[in-house]
Amino acid sequence: MNKVANSERLHIAIVGKRNVGKSSLINSLLGQDLAIVSEVAGTTTDPVKKAAELLPFGPVVIVDTAGIDDKGELGQKRISKTVNALSSADFAIVVLDGRDRLSDKERELFSYLEKISIDYIIAVNKIELGVNPQLLEELKEYKALHFEISCKENIGTDSMKWKMISILPQEQERTIAGDLIGKGDVIVLVVPIDTGAPKGRIILPQVQTLRESLDEDAISVVVKERELRGALSHLKVLPDLVVTDSQAIKSVMEDVPEEVPLTTFSILMARYKGDLPLFVEGLNKVEELKDSNKVLVAEACTHHAREDDIGTVKIPGWLRMHTKKDLQIDIAHGHDFPNDVSNYDLIVHCGGCMITRKAMQSRVNQAKMLNIPIVNYGVLISYMHGAIPRTIQPFDEAMAQWDRMQLQPL
Ligand SMILES: Nc1nc2c(ncn2[C@@H]2O[C@H](COP(=O)(O)OP(=O)(O)OP(=O)(O)O)[C@@H](O)[C@H]2O)c(=O)[nH]1
Ligand code: SF4
Ligand SMILES: [Mg+2]
Numbered sequence: 001m002n003k004v005a006n007s008e009r010l011h012i013a014i015v016g017k018r019n020v021g022k023s024s025l026i027n028s029l030l031g032q033d034l035a036i037v038s039e040v041a042g043t044t045t046d047p048v049k050k051a052a053e054l055l056p057f058g059p060v061v062i063v064d065t066a067g068i069d070d071k072g073e074l075g076q077k078r079i080s081k082t083v084n085a086l087s088s089a090d091f092a093i094v095v096l097d098g099r100d101r102l103s104d105k106e107r108e109l110f111s112y113l114e115k116i117s118i119d120y121i122i123a124v125n126k127i128e129l130g131v132n133p134q135l136l137e138e139l140k141e142y143k144a145l146h147f148e149i150s151c152k153e154n155i156g157t158d159s160m161k162w163k164m165i166s167i168l169p170q171e172q173e174r175t176i177a178g179d180l181i182g183k184g185d186v187i188v189l190v191v192p193i194d195t196g197a198p199k200g201r202i203i204l205p206q207v208q209t210l211r212e213s214l215d216e217d218a219i220s221v222v223v224k225e226r227e228l229r230g231a232l233s234h235l236k237v238l239p240d241l242v243v244t245d246s247q248a249i250k251s252v253m254e255d256v257p258e259e260v261p262l263t264t265f266s267i268l269m270a271r272y273k274g275d276l277p278l279f280v281e282g283l284n285k286v287e288e289l290k291d292s293n294k295v296l297v298a299e300a301c302t303h304h305a306r307e308d309d310i311g312t313v314k315i316p317g318w319l320r321m322h323t324k325k326d327l328q329i330d331i332a333h334g335h336d337f338p339n340d341v342s343n344y345d346l347i348v349h350c351g352g353c354m355i356t357r358k359a360m361q362s363r364v365n366q367a368k369m370l371n372i373p374i375v376n377y378g379v380l381i382s383y384m385h386g387a388i389p390r391t392i393q394p395f396d397e398a399m400a401q402w403d404r405m406q407l408q409p410l
Pocket of ligand 1: 126
């Protein structure tokens with residue numbers, strides 16, 4: 001089975017006013033009737049993600065969205081969900097009705113896409129019913145390529161698809177841990193199977209690290225924390241790298257000899273999707289928190305909310321115990337990341353394994369732009385357990401950041 005995780009696929013959002021043919025375009029691009037099409041304006045109400053093979057490009061997620069001209073209070077909520085979906089997209093197709101002129105909503109949409117640096121193309125649809133020459137004139141103001149198509153009559157959709165594939169952003173090949181691993185290295189992965197572990201499987205960062213270790217022709221040993229000591233004593237050599245779940249860091253640190261590089265899956269994630277030196281810098285703020293300061297604990301999916309209490313209980317508990325301050329702590333799950341985080345003093349974000357790098361980066365950039373310190377669970381948990389700087393030692397930039405700070409290991 002060749003299944004690429006959704007968070008690793010390029011996300012293409014299809015946006016535009018109601019009834020312009022967004023869902024029809026998805027069906028045309030994928031050559032299948034996947035999205036619901038109807039003449040009723042407002043058929044698509046929530047962003048709908050479809051994992052698909054966009055041939056010959058490869059695996060993508062196509063995000064169908066509600067019209068940007070939806071009306072009323074509910075309409076506003078739908079529009080804000082569309083805007084949210086756009087912030088995690090890598091590319092967008094704006095669909096227009098060829099008979100109309102450009103509306104203010106569509107102009108705002110172009111400005112927004114340019115502001116958040118998302119490349120897009122424009123699909124002028126329904127051309128078999130006619131094309132408004134003024135619309136084509138108005139589109140000349142914009143740099144984005146436009147294509148005149150008809151989803152209904154299958155005109156121009158194929159050539160648009162080919163051109164789009166040639167300009168889709170190519171994600172730089174990134175590794176979660178591959179650059180730390182050499183051929184023949186011995187890599188030990190510590191994977192606790194506790195109440196937080198999903199039934200019958202292991203979580204994405206662990207799978208990705210194991211896969212990259214295999215790709216690098218390393219020798220991979222996977223154990224629970226209780227078996228770690230036994231595994232290390234059976235090995236004839238010291239491991240070249242140990243990676244553990246953050247929550248087991250205290251006992252793992254005691255079991256792994258000082259000279260062995262040790263890090264956590266969540267710190268690997270911080271580097272892979274977020275910004276590890278920035279998260280290390282965020283630890284400064286933990287020491288400066290004052291009574292009634294506001295902290296946002298953000299989880300990118302609802303996994304932990306269901307499976308354990310890391311974000312709701314443990315992180316708030318550790319923060320309050322460590323700072324001895326009366327903190328105001330808000331928790332955001334899934335897509336509920338606030339549009340405006342300007343009134344927070346610190347953001348503590350989860351590893352973000354289930355969202356795209358783009359989505360994680362957009363949250364990190366929001367914090368950066370507003371000068372709000374941000375850490376991730378892995379960096380914070382390691383720090384709280386006295387494992388920083390040890391767990392960031394393999395990463396030069398993060399270590400350089402730590403060395404610039406006045407903090408001491410706890
Ligand atoms: N004539 C013509 N009709 C089209 C074309 N593409 C889509 N339609 C029709 O336009 C209507 C709306 O199509 P959808 O694909 O549901 O449009 P949408 O933008 O997803 O609409 P909402 O989800 O309601 O925002 C349907 O009746 C389609 O059959 C086209 O190229 N030509
Ligand atoms: S995205 Fe965040 S909350 Fe969801 S499983 Fe990954 S680390 Fe946990
Ligand atoms: Mg639709």
